[in-house]
Amino acid sequence: MNTRLEELVDALTQKPPFRYLDRAFEIPGSPGTLGGIAAFDGRADRYQPSDGLPFPFVVECLAQLSSVFLRNMNERASGGLLVSIDSGREYSFARLPASICLRISLRQMMPPFFIFDGAAECDGRIIGEATITVRANVEHES
Amino acid sequence: MTVDVHRHLNQRPPFLFVDSATIESSSSIVTTVCFNSDAEFFKGHFPGDPVVPGVLLIEAMAQSARLLVNYGHGTPVKGYLVGIEVAKFNSIVRPGMTLNVRTALVADYSQIKQFSSGCFHGRTRCARARLSLQLVA
Numbered sequence: 014m015n016t017r018l019e020e021l022v023d024a025l026t027q028k029p030p031f032r033y034l035d036r037a038f039e040i041p042g043s044p045g046t047l048g049g050i051a052a053f054d055g056r057a058d059r060y061q062p063s064d065g066l067p068f069p070f071v072v073e074c075l076a077q078l079s080s081v082f083l084r085n086m087n088e089r090a091s092g093g094l095l096v097s098i099d100s101g102r103e104y105s106f107a108r109l110p111a112s113i114c115l116r117i118s119l120r121q122m123m124p125p126f127f128i129f130d131g132a133a134e135c136d137g138r139i140i141g142e143a144t145i146t147v148r149a150n151v152e153h154e155s
Numbered sequence: 156m157t158v159d160v161h162r163h164l165n166q167r168p169p170f171l172f173v174d175s176a177t178i179e180s181s182s183s184i185v186t187t188v189c190f191n192s193d194a195e196f197f198k199g200h201f202p203g204d205p206v207v208p209g210v211l212l213i214e215a216m217a218q219s220a221r222l223l224v225n226y227g228h229g230t231p232v233k234g235y236l237v238g239i240e241v242a243k244f245n246s247i248v249r250p251g252m253t254l255n256v257r258t259a260l261v262a263d264y265s266q267i268k269q270f271s272s273g274c275f276h277g278r279t280r281c282a283r284a285r286l287s288l289q290l291v292a
C-alpha cells in the first residue's frame with residue numbers, strides 16, 4: 014500500500030458523493046502509469062433507471078485518477094481540470110454495484126496540458142477506454 | 156414542436172437532466188437543462204464552490220440525443236452511449252444556470268447513430284461533443 018498515493022486520493026478536491034476513486038497504486042514495471050479502484054454502490058436514486066453504470070462516470074473516474082497522477086508527479090501541482098475527452102469508447106455495461114479497475118498512462122505532456130490514455134475493467138473485462146486531456150495546476154479538478 | 160420529456164426518456168430525477176425539449180426537425184432537437192443547486196453531487200463537486208461536472212454535461216447531451224431518437228420511434232428505445240469524440244469543456248457551469256443544448260444527428264448507421272451536440276448559456280458555448288448511441292434491437 015502506497016501511503017502517499019492514499020493521501021493524494023484523500024486530498025482530491027472532489028469529495029463524496031462525487032468522488033468515486035477509492036484507491037490509487039503504482040504498477041510495477043510501468044512507469045508513467047497509475048492504477049486505481051473505484052466503487053459504485055448502485056444507489057437507485059443516483060443512477061435511475063438502469064442498474065448499469067453510465068459511461069460518463071467511467072470517464073470521471075479516469076479523470077480523478079489523472080489528478081492523483083499529476084499531484085504525484087509534481088508536489089506543487091494542485092491537480093487537474095478535465096478540459097476534453099478526445100475519444101471515449103464503451104464496450105460493455107458494468108452492472109451495479111460494481112468495483113471498477115482503472116489504469117491510466119501518460120501519453121503526452123504539453124504543460125500545462127497532459128494527455129492520458131485510460132482503460133476501465135470490471136469483472137475481468139474491459140468496459141471502456143478513453144483518451145482525456147487534463148490541464149494541470151488550476152483551482153479545480155474535474 | 157414541444158416534446159413530453161417524461162414520455163420519451165426513461166431517466167427520472169435526479170438522473171434526468173433534460174427539463175424541456177423542442178424538436179426542430181427529424182434530425183435536430185433543442186433541450187433546456189438546469190442543474191438545481193440542491194443536487195446531491197454538488198456536495199462533492201466542489202464543497203463550498205459548486206460546479207457542474209463536465210461528465211454530467213456529456214450525459215445531458217446524450218439524453219438530448221436519445222430523446223430525439225425516441226421521439227422518432229414514438230416510444231423509448233433501448234440504447235447506450237458507446238462513443239464520445241472531441242468533447243470540449245469551454246466554460247464553467249454553475250448551479251441554476253439554464254443551458255440550451257443543441258443536438259443534431261450527423262450520421263446514421265441504423266443501429267449506431269452519431270450526434271453533434273453543444274451546451275450554450277446565452278451565446279456562450281460551455282461544452283460540445285460528438286456522441287455515438289448504439290440502439291439495441
